[in-house]
Amino acid sequence: MSLALSAAQDEGSGDRKIADVPTDGRRPLRPPVPLAQRATCGGAHRRAFFTIGSRTEERTVHHLQLSRTVDAKPITEWKSVAVELLGTQTRIVRGPKYRHRVIEAGSSGDALVLIHGIGGHAETFARNLHNLVGAGFHVFAVDALFHGYSSWEPYVDDGRAARQAEGVVDLLDGLGIERAHVEGESMGATIAFEFGMNHPERAGKIIMNTGFGDVVLTKTDFAEQPNGGVIGELSRRALLEPTFRNVRARMEWLVASPERMTDEMVEIRRRLYSDPGVFNSMKRVFRVGTDWETKPRWTEEQVRNFTPEALVFWTEHNPGEGPDYGEYVASLLPDAAYYCMADAAHWPQWERPEEHDQVLIDFIAGS
Numbered sequence: 001m002s003l004a005l006s007a008a009q010d011e012g013s014g015d016r017k018i019a020d021v022p023t024d025g026r027r028p029l030r031p032p033v034p035l036a037q038r039a040t041c042g043g044a045h046r047r048a049f050f051t052i053g054s055r056t057e058e059r060t061v062h063h064l065q066l067s068r069t070v071d072a073k074p075i076t077e078w079k080s081v082a083v084e085l086l087g088t089q090t091r092i093v094r095g096p097k098y099r100h101r102v103i104e105a106g107s108s109g110d111a112l113v114l115i116h117g118i119g120g121h122a123e124t125f126a127r128n129l130h131n132l133v134g135a136g137f138h139v140f141a142v143d144a145l146f147h148g149y150s151s152w153e154p155y156v157d158d159g160r161a162a163r164q165a166e167g168v169v170d171l172l173d174g175l176g177i178e179r180a181h182v183e184g185e186s187m188g189a190t191i192a193f194e195f196g197m198n199h200p201e202r203a204g205k206i207i208m209n210t211g212f213g214d215v216v217l218t219k220t221d222f223a224e225q226p227n228g229g230v231i232g233e234l235s236r237r238a239l240l241e242p243t244f245r246n247v248r249a250r251m252e253w254l255v256a257s258p259e260r261m262t263d264e265m266v267e268i269r270r271r272l273y274s275d276p277g278v279f280n281s282m283k284r285v286f287r288v289g290t291d292w293e294t295k296p297r298w299t300e301e302q303v304r305n306f307t308p309e310a311l312v313f314w315t316e317h318n319p320g321e322g323p324d325y326g327e328y329v330a331s332l333l334p335d336a337a338y339y340c341m342a343d344a345a346h347w348p349q350w351e352r353p354e355e356h357d358q359v360l361i362d363f364i365a366g367s
Contacts, residue, residue, distance in 0.1 A: 048060070048061050048327055048328075048331060050219055050328055050331070052218050052219045053218070059331040061327055061330055061331050061338050062335070062336070062337050062338065063337070063338050063339065063340075064311065064337040064338065064339040064359065064362065064363055065362075066355075066358050066359065066362055067358075067362050068358070070354045070355045070358050071354065072352060072353075072354040072355060073354075075260055075351070078127060078353070080262075080264050081123050081126045081262075081264055081265065081268065082264075084126040084127055084129070084130070085103065085123075085126055085129070087105070087130065088103050088104060088105040088129055088130075089103070089104045089105075090102070090103050090104075090122075091104065092149070093171060093174045093175060094174055095167075095170035095171055095173050095174035096170055096173055096174070097151075097166075097167075097170050098145060098150065098151040098167050098170045098171075099149075099150055099151045100142055100143070100150050100151070100167070100170070100171045100174065101122060101142065101143040101148050101149040101150050102122065102140045102141065102142050102143075102171070103122045103123070103125075103126075103129065103140070103141040103142075104138075104139070104140050105129040105130060105132070105133045105138075105139045105141075106132075106133035106137060106138040106139055107138060108138055109133075109136040109137050109138045110136070110137055110138065110180075110181060110204065110364070111137075111138050111140065111172070111175075111177045111179070111180035111181065111204075112132060112137040112138065112139045112140070112180065112181045112182075112183070112360075112364075113140050113142060113168060113171070113172075113180045113181070113182045113183070114128070114139065114140065114141040114142065114182075114183050114184075114185075114188075114349075115142055115144050115168070115182065115183070115184040115185065115187075115188030115191050115192060116141075116142075116143075116144060116147070116185055116186075116187070116188050117185050117186030117187045117188055117210075117211070117254075117346070118186060118187035118235070118285065118286075119147070119235050119238075119239075119250075119269075119282060119285065119286065120144075120147065120148075120185075120186075120187075120188075120269075121143050121147060121148040121268070121269070121272055122141040122142055122143050122148065123141075123265070123268055124141070124185065124347070124349065124350070125139075125141040125349055126141075127349065127350055127353040128141075128349050128353050128356060128357050129141060131353070131354065131357040132357055132360065132361075135357070135361045137181075137364075140171070140175070140180075142171065144164050144167065144187070144188065144191060145163065145164045145167035146160070146164070146281050146284070146285055147278075147281070147282075147285070148272060148278065149277075149278070150167070151167075152277055152278075152280070152281040155281070155284055157284065157287075158295065159297065160285075161187070161190040161191050161193075161194045161213075161214065162194045162198060162297070164191045164194070165191050165192075165194035165195040165198055165199065166198075166199075168180075168182065168191065168195050168199075168202075169195075169199050169202055172202060178202070179201075179202055179203065179204050180202070180203070180204055181203075181204035181205045181206070181207070181364055182195055182196075182203065182204070182206055182207070183206075183207035183209055183313075183360060184207070184208060184209060184211065185209040185210060185211065185346075185347070185349065186209070186210050186211040186346060187211060188209070188211065189208035189209055189210065189211025189212060189213075190211055190212065190213055190214060192206050192207065192208055193206070193208060193212060193213035193306075194213065196306055196307070196308040196310065197213070197298070197302075197305075197306060200307045200308055203308040204308070204364070205308060205309045205310070205311070205363060205364050206308045206309070206310045206311070207310075207311045207313055207359075207360060207363065208310065208311070208312050208313065208329075209313040209348065209349070210313070210314060210315060210318050210326075210346050210348070212312070212329045213297070213298055213303070214295070214296045214297045214298060215296060215297075215298045215299070215300065215303055215329070215332075216296040216298070216299055216300070217300065217328070217329075218300055219328055222321060222322065222324050222325045222328070223322050223324050224320075224322075225317070225318060225319055225320055225321060225322040226319060227253060227319040227320070228319045228320025228321070229320070230253070231250075231253055231319070231320075232286070234246075234249055234250040234253055235250055235286050236286050236288055237249075237250070238250035238269070238273070239273055239279065239282050239283065239286060239288070240288065242270050242273045242274065244263075244266060244267075244270065247266050247269055247270050247273070248261065248263075248266045250269075251265060251266050251269065253319065253345075253346070254345060254346045254347040254350070255344075255345050255346070255347055255350070255351055256315075256316075256317045256343060256344055256345040256351060260350070260351055300332055303332045303333060304332065304333075304334060306333050306334060307334075309335070309336075310330075310333045310336040310337070311336065311337045311338070311339060311359070311363045312326050312327075312329055312330035312333070312336055312337070312338050312339075313326075313339050313341070313348065313356075313359060314326030314327070314338070314339070314340045314341070315340065315341045315342075315344040315345060315346070315348050316340065316341065316342045316343060316344060317343070317344060317345040318345060318346055319345060319346055323340045326338065326340065327340075337363060339359050339363075341355060341356070341359075
């Protein structure tokens with residue numbers, strides 16, 4: 001199961017119930033990652049050994065190396081989302097089929113589309129837009145289809161990510177852009193994967209951030225990371241009972257330590273979920289009242305036909321699937337690069353924005 005879609009998994013079939021999830025807006029700190037997993041967060045061309053059933057395979061995985069040392073300001077010095085978005089334009093783009101809410105920054109250079117995770121919205125990338133424009137990109141952070149104020153209809157559940165990838169094509173058509181680089185985070189990574197598989201002629205480089213496609217993997221014995229199994233419950237509670245505490249608990253799941261999530265971002269999500277149209281669409285996305293069943297669309301053999309240049313961007317503390325998972329899926333993609341950010345969880349673009357941006361700059365520029 002890909003991390004991107006497990007975010008809305010029906011946890012009722014497991015041992016944990018919604019009532020068992022902490023509701024105090026906090027959660028235990030993430031324990032240190034075992035040394036064997038931490039090793040995948042460094043190195044250049046790493047000779048990785050993967051145990052698959054009864055056999056062991058050796059593969060070379062290219063670890064992206066940054067071209068320069070990143071100077072990062074303390075996380076407490078980042079201003080509000082409103083301040084970070086000064087100088088950008090939030091607007092509705094009408095494609096041939098769909099409505100798209102975008103936050104646009106810049107006016108020239110390669111187009112770069114940024115897609116958030118499940119239940120999210122374009123403000124996910126508020127801390128990245130100006131830096132990426134400064135590197136020469138024309139940036140569009142979007143509300144994915146069925147999220148925020150992008151089109152809620154016609155909704156498709158089976159093959160939803162493929163339809164959302166069609167939405168990316170529709171957005172490019174509405175903007176008059178032929179090709180774009182795409183970064184997707186979590187669910188957005190699944191959309192980016194589908195975009196690269198189904199629409200390679202429209203794809204520049206593809207960055208899959210803490211997520212992957214719906215692929216049947218032959219390797220299944222990945223090291224388990226903490227907190228992966230509660231996100232469906234947290235998501236549904238945040239939607240159905242959108243108190244500040246419940247929404248903050250959902251948002252803190254995204255970061256390696258609770259203080260990295262701001263009250264403002266919590267209130268943005270509460271405001272979105274209070275809109276009747278957004279609320280009803282999210283009930284379907286989270287499959288409220290129904291069982292969750294993931295239907296993988298792809299095999300590993302098919303993944304080897306992925307043609308756009310790709311980067312699998314993982315983190316040390318990603319909940320659910322850890323760095324060994326990210327390195328393995330990177331090994332499936334032809335000539336893919338892999339990067340593992342230390343001291344981050346599921347929102348590297350928010351937790352360590354300068355490093356995140358440099359990863360994209362170096363990968364897209366080919367450094």
